[in-house]
Amino acid sequence: MSIRQLAQDCRQAAQQVAALSSEGKVALLLAMADALQAHSGQILAANAEDLRNAAAKGMTRSMLDRLRLDAARLADIADAVRHIAALPDPVGRVTRSETLANGLQVERVRVPLGVIAMIYEARPNVTADAAALCLKAGNGVLLRGGSEALHSNTAVAAALHEALRAHGVPPAAVSLIRDLSRGAMIELLQQTDAVDLAIPRGGEALIRFVAEHARVPVIKHYKGICHLYVDKALDLDIALRLLIDGKTSRPAVCNALETLLVHRDVASFFLPLAAAALLERGVELRGDERTRALVPQAKPVTDEDYATEYLDLVLSVRVVDDLDSAIAHIQKYGTDHTEVIATGDAAAARRFVEALRSAVVMVNASSRFSDGGELGLGAEIGISTTRLHAYGPMGAESLTVERFVVRGEGQVRHPLPMPA
Amino acid sequence: MSIRQLAQDCRQAAQQVAALSSEGKVALLLAMADALQAHSGQILAANAEDLRNAAAKGMTRSMLDRLRLDAARLADIADAVRHIAALPDPVGRVTRSETLANGLQVERVRVPLGVIAMIYEARPNVTADAAALCLKAGNGVLLRGGSEALHSNTAVAAALHEALRAHGVPPAAVSLIRDLSRGAMIELLQQTDAVDLAIPRGGEALIRFVAEHARVPVIKHYKGICHLYVDKALDLDIALRLLIDGKTSRPAVCNALETLLVHRDVASFFLPLAAAALLERGVELRGDERTRALVPQAKPVTDEDYATEYLDLVLSVRVVDDLDSAIAHIQKYGTDHTEVIATGDAAAARRFVEALRSAVVMVNASSRFSDGGELGLGAEIGISTTRLHAYGPMGAESLTVERFVVRGEGQVRHPLPMPA
Numbered sequence: 036m037s038i039r040q041l042a043q044d045c046r047q048a049a050q051q052v053a054a055l056s057s058e059g060k061v062a063l064l065l066a067m068a069d070a071l072q073a074h075s076g077q078i079l080a081a082n083a084e085d086l087r088n089a090a091a092k093g094m095t096r097s098m099l100d101r102l103r104l105d106a107a108r109l110a111d112i113a114d115a116v117r118h119i120a121a122l123p124d125p126v127g128r129v130t131r132s133e134t135l136a137n138g139l140q141v142e143r144v145r146v147p148l149g150v151i152a153m154i155y156e157a158r159p160n161v162t163a164d165a166a167a168l169c170l171k172a173g174n175g176v177l178l179r180g181g182s183e184a185l186h187s188n189t190a191v192a193a194a195l196h197e198a199l200r201a202h203g204v205p206p207a208a209v210s211l212i213r214d215l216s217r218g219a220m221i222e223l224l225q226q227t228d229a230v231d232l233a234i235p236r237g238g239e240a241l242i243r244f245v246a247e248h249a250r251v252p253v254i255k256h257y258k259g260i261c262h263l264y265v266d267k268a269l270d271l272d273i274a275l276r277l278l279i280d281g282k283t284s285r286p287a288v289c290n291a292l293e294t295l296l297v298h299r300d301v302a303s304f305f306l307p308l309a310a311a312a313l314l315e316r317g318v319e320l321r322g323d324e325r326t327r328a329l330v331p332q333a334k335p336v337t338d339e340d341y342a343t344e345y346l347d348l349v350l351s352v353r354v355v356d357d358l359d360s361a362i363a364h365i366q367k368y369g370t371d372h373t374e375v376i377a378t379g380d381a382a383a384a385r386r387f388v389e390a391l392r393s394a395v396v397m398v399n400a401s402s403r404f405s406d407g408g409e410l411g412l413g414a415e416i417g418i419s420t421t422r423l424h425a426y427g428p429m430g431a432e433s434l435t436v437e438r439f440v441v442r443g444e445g446q447v448r449h450p451l452p453m454p455a
Numbered sequence: 456m457s458i459r460q461l462a463q464d465c466r467q468a469a470q471q472v473a474a475l476s477s478e479g480k481v482a483l484l485l486a487m488a489d490a491l492q493a494h495s496g497q498i499l500a501a502n503a504e505d506l507r508n509a510a511a512k513g514m515t516r517s518m519l520d521r522l523r524l525d526a527a528r529l530a531d532i533a534d535a536v537r538h539i540a541a542l543p544d545p546v547g548r549v550t551r552s553e554t555l556a557n558g559l560q561v562e563r564v565r566v567p568l569g570v571i572a573m574i575y576e577a578r579p580n581v582t583a584d585a586a587a588l589c590l591k592a593g594n595g596v597l598l599r600g601g602s603e604a605l606h607s608n609t610a611v612a613a614a615l616h617e618a619l620r621a622h623g624v625p626p627a628a629v630s631l632i633r634d635l636s637r638g639a640m641i642e643l644l645q646q647t648d649a650v651d652l653a654i655p656r657g658g659e660a661l662i663r664f665v666a667e668h669a670r671v672p673v674i675k676h677y678k679g680i681c682h683l684y685v686d687k688a689l690d691l692d693i694a695l696r697l698l699i700d701g702k703t704s705r706p707a708v709c710n711a712l713e714t715l716l717v718h719r720d721v722a723s724f725f726l727p728l729a730a731a732a733l734l735e736r737g738v739e740l741r742g743d744e745r746t747r748a749l750v751p752q753a754k755p756v757t758d759e760d761y762a763t764e765y766l767d768l769v770l771s772v773r774v775v776d777d778l779d780s781a782i783a784h785i786q787k788y789g790t791d792h793t794e795v796i797a798t799g800d801a802a803a804a805r806r807f808v809e810a811l812r813s814a815v816v817m818v819n820a821s822s823r824f825s826d827g828g829e830l831g832l833g834a835e836i837g838i839s840t841t842r843l844h845a846y847g848p849m850g851a852e853s854l855t856v857e858r859f860v861v862r863g864e865g866q867v868r869h870p871l872p873m874p875a
Contacts, residue, residue: 050786053812133831139820141830146812148842227666231842246647252672252843273865280867366470388860392473392566400559400863409868410561410859411553422568422651423672424844426856436846439830440808443820445693447700448829 038222041210042177042229045150048208049175053147057124059202064120064167066198068113071163074194075109081190082159089157089183097287102157102183112160115414119167122413125432126173140442145435147173149231152223153416154179154245156237159187165234166195166209168416172434177230179212179223181237189213217244224249234417234429254429256420258344259289259372261402264361264387265305266378267298273399274377278309280401281375283316287346289418290373290405294341294351296361299325302354306330318348325354341368358383362390369393371420373405394420394427458642461630462597462649465570468628469595473567477544479622484540484587486618488533491583494614495529501610502579509577509603517707522577522603532580535834539587542833545852546593560862565855567593569651572643573836574599574665576657579607585654586615586629588836592854597650599632599643601657609633637664644669654837654849674849676840678764679709679792681822684781684807685725686798687718693819694797698729700821701795703736707766709838710793710825714761714771716781719745722774726750738768745774761788778803782810789813791840793825814840814847 036044055063071078082104089102104112131143151174153165162178169176180188188211196206212223224233224245233253235245242255263281265274281292297305302325310320310330320326321340322333333352340351341364355361365374373395376387384398395405405428407415412430419425425433456464475483491498502524509522524532551563571594573585582598589596600608608631616626632643644653644665653673655665662675683701685694701712717725722745730740730750740746741760742753753772760771761784775781785794793815796807804818815825825848827835832850839845845853 054810135831139824139830146842146846149812246670250666252841270865276865276867276870279871280869284867284869284871384862390474392569392858395859395861397861398863399865400861401867403868404559404861404863404866405859410559410861411555421672422566422856424856426566427859436842436844438812439815439825439847441815441817441820441824441830442804443818443824445690445696445819446824447696447704447821448823449700449704450696451699451704 038212038214038219039226041207041212042150042223042226044205044207045175045177045210046229048205049147049150051204052170052175052208053126053173055173055204060124060171060173061120063198063202063204064116064170066201067163067167067195068116068120070194070198071109071113071116071191074190074197075106078109078187078190078194079104079106081186085184085186094183098157102159102187104159104187108160112163115160116163116167119171119414119431122171122431124171125435130437137446138444139446142440143437144440145432146438148434148436150175150177150229151434152177152179152230152233152251154220154233154235154241155181156241157181157183159184159191161236162188162191162211163195164414165416168414168431169434170208172431174434175208177210177212177223179215179220182215185213185215221248224251227251236417254417254419254421254424256289256370256372256418258370259418260293260342260344260368260370261290261373261375261405262294262296262365262369263292263375263377263402264296264358265298265301266358266376266380266383267300268378268380268383269301269305270377270379271305271308274305275309275312277375277377277399277401279312279316280403282313282318282350283348284403286348289344290402291346292350292402293343293345294353294368296353296355296364298358298361299354299356302326303329306352313350316348318350320350320352322352323354326352344370358386362387365391371422372418373397373402375400375402394418458632458634458639459646461632462570462643462646464625464627465595465597465630466649468625469567469570471624472590472595472628473546473593475593475624480544480591480593481540483618483622483624484536484590486621487583487587487615488536488540490614490618491529491533491536491611494610495526498529498607498610498614499524499526501606504606505604514603518577522579522607524579524607528580532583535580536583536587539591539834539851542591542851544591545855550857557866558864559866562860563857564860565852566858568854568856570595570597570649571854572597572599572650572653572671574640574653574655574657574661575601576661577601577603579604579611581656582608582611582631583615584834585836588834588851589854590628592851594854595628597630597632597643599635599640602635605633605635641668644671647671656837674837674839674841674844676709676790676792676838678790679838680713680762680764680788680790681710681793681795681825682714682716682785682789683712683795683797683822684716684778685718685721686778686796686800686803687720688798688800688803689721689725690797690799691725691728694725695729695732697795697797697819697821699732699736700823702733702738702770703768704823706768709764710822711766712770712822713763713765714773714788716773716775716784718778718781719774719776722746723749726772733770736768738770740770740772742772743774746772778806782807785811791842792838793817793822795820795822814838
């Protein structure tokens with residue numbers, strides 16, 4: 036089937052998803068979770084085939100690990116779908132209501148976006164997760180995963196389709212795209228009549244490709260260069276905890292720290308302790324001259340380092356003259372993802388929050404909380420550094436938009452004498 | 456100066472706009488309004504030159520009228536800026552706040568988008584209006600008006616720049632683009648590093664050009680085919696009022712009615728009365744066969760008519776079997792702008808509202824209220840039928856986005872033993 040036809044069919048099916056009641060959506064998502072586990076034999080067999088092909092092609096161990104499913108991981112995926120089922124329904128929520136002087140009652144009410152195109156790489160869990168979140172918010176979804184996971188994704192989609200059919204929703208509401216050519220992706224990204232939003236998730240090259248070719252709206256983030264600024268009003272214990280958690284608890288994710296900025300007044304006290312803790316955990320340090328005077332193990336840092344998302348156990352370190360210098364550094368090198376200040380000074384915290392317009396700004400909390408699940412959204416379809424529609428972690432609500440519902444009793448703008 | 460440089464300078468200047476306090480923005484906008492009136496001599500002289508050039512080129516009377524300024528219209532423009540000054544500041548507003556189980560305090564706070572590119576045609580009032588709304592929401596703005604209004608827009612911008620300078624804001628925060636070539640517009644629409652959003656306002660050709668060439672996000676509406684459905688639970692007085700106001704009070708605007716759908720049970724009673732009132736006001740009627748059986752003056756309607764935004768005293772009319780047929784007609788021909796039901800039946804109203812996902816759905820109120828000023832937004836930068844970010848009339852708040860501010864006391868995701 037052509038990409039255009041797939042997208043049009045998804046749009047049609049999405050109208051039926053939008054018409055489901057909250058209870059209907061809960062039942063559908065629970066059935067999807069059950070179907071994933073009922074189909075575990077087929078899904079794991081398909082995954083084994085993907086793993087064999089990937090190993091034969093020489094895929095790295097860490098990528099193989101991301102691709103691998105087993106019974107426990109599949110149970111986690113099903114549980115994640117059940118968790119999404121239990122979230123509040125964002126659709127139909129009245130966010131504002133007022134009665135105007137002329138008696139018109141004006142409400143803002145959330146409606147689904149329509150059809151979401153998810154474009155992602157080799158993690159088969161995204162297939163079930165994204166489908167569940169899009170359906171929860173009343174949308175259809177077009178899933179374009181990586182070629183390495185095609186058999187796994189096909190088996191997952193087959194399970195989901197069984198649940199959709201059982202609930203009277205056309206399987207086209209969750210469509211897996213099996214033509215993984217670049218031409219097909221470009222065609223998908225140009226279906227302005229059928230696709231309301233594209234969300235790319237993966238490496239920077241994939242995301243730039245999507246942004247370059249899309250005619251449909253795209254919400255994305257290229258990279259997360261997250262900063263921790265340690266202020267002169269220092270609580271040593273808090274600053275060290277945020278640093279170690281931010282850099283070492285999971286270095287390969289976008290909310291890990293990439294740069295440490297330290298106020299010069301506390302650098303000689305803080306940096307040697309911080310460096311010892313990081314070096315002990317295998318972190319490579321790259322510092323400016325003032326840092327290297329205090330931490331001889333640090334290599335010289337470059338401008339390019341400051342602009343690099345290492346996604347690894349490497350950290351850029353810089354001593355700054357004051358809060359404003361830290362802010363200026365972040366404004367220059369930041370990617371609008373997540374910035375953290377460690378300070379005991381409320382005024383400094385306020386200034387940091389107000390001066391920076393990144394998607395997430397934190398005071399005395401780890402950058403690793405910059406995640407939809409951790410920030411109370413219940414789940415996450417992605418993180419946006421596009422300063423439009425959604426900014427920061429995106430949950431089910433980000434897959435809806437507010438529209439106007441107006442109720443009157445015959446009000447008009449220009450009252451005229453009525454005809455006889 | 457190159458478009459790229461203009462956009463970068465605007466981005467820099469926008470940071471200073473974003474840093475203004477609410478009071479600072481009010482003072483700036485009031486000064487802008489005063490400057491418009493203080494410069495009225497220069498602005499009206501520049502407008503006279505535009506009018507001479509336009510007349511020499513054979514511009515139509517109605518377009519000349521839209522281009523024309525006089526002292527009264529300029530006073531209205533200044534008053535509109537004062538009105539925007541007095542609106543609540545959307546920036547810094549905390550829209551949600553919760554404390555999570557781990558003690559993190561998570562707030563959603565509105566921040567400016569950054570830089571808006573406004574692309575519009577020959578109405579010089581948009582120049583002042585758009586500048587005021589963008590500044591109110593803490594943004595910079597790049598203004599690309601029509602060539603017919605270039606002298607007027609230049610004079611208006613000069614007045615605004617005087618106020619900006621007097622308030623310590625670089626004039627680049629409100630930049631008028633003077634290179635009106637297609638190449639320059641395409642370049643503007645590709646400044647993804649500097650421009651956060653493009654809003655085109657004007658004819659469908661302009662908007663399609665913008666959508667076609669933009670790499671920056673675009674919020675737009677192509678056309679407004681607004682429908683009035685007259686239900687069988689008829690209040691004659693209300694239905695007639697909504698019809699006459701919607702079609703005749705200002706037919707050339709996007710929230711005017713283009714199509715009337717009438718339930719067959721009331722058609723023989725309602726349509727002759729409605730037709731008499733409309734014909735008396737010079738409206739041309741185009742109807743389906745059942746309509747023409749009741750209203751002989753109606754010409755035959757075509758599928759193309761149903762898909763046409765007349766922007767004129769012409770109305771498509773169709774008799775439908777029931778509410779669901781009306782909904783199906785709107786789903787097929789609608790443009791997601793504004794739909795109205797006239798009914799005394801609460802269940803029918805609810806079904807109409809729920810089944811349609813247009814930006815504005817109204818019960819017993821005129822489509823002509825589909826406007827930011829009329830719906831309580833205080834002012835309007837445009838209307839969006841892009842189902843993303845903003846859907847329907849857009850006020851100052853639509854020029855901001857919610858981000859996350861998180862406050863903790865040293866919380867981390869993976870507590871570890873601390874180093875000595």
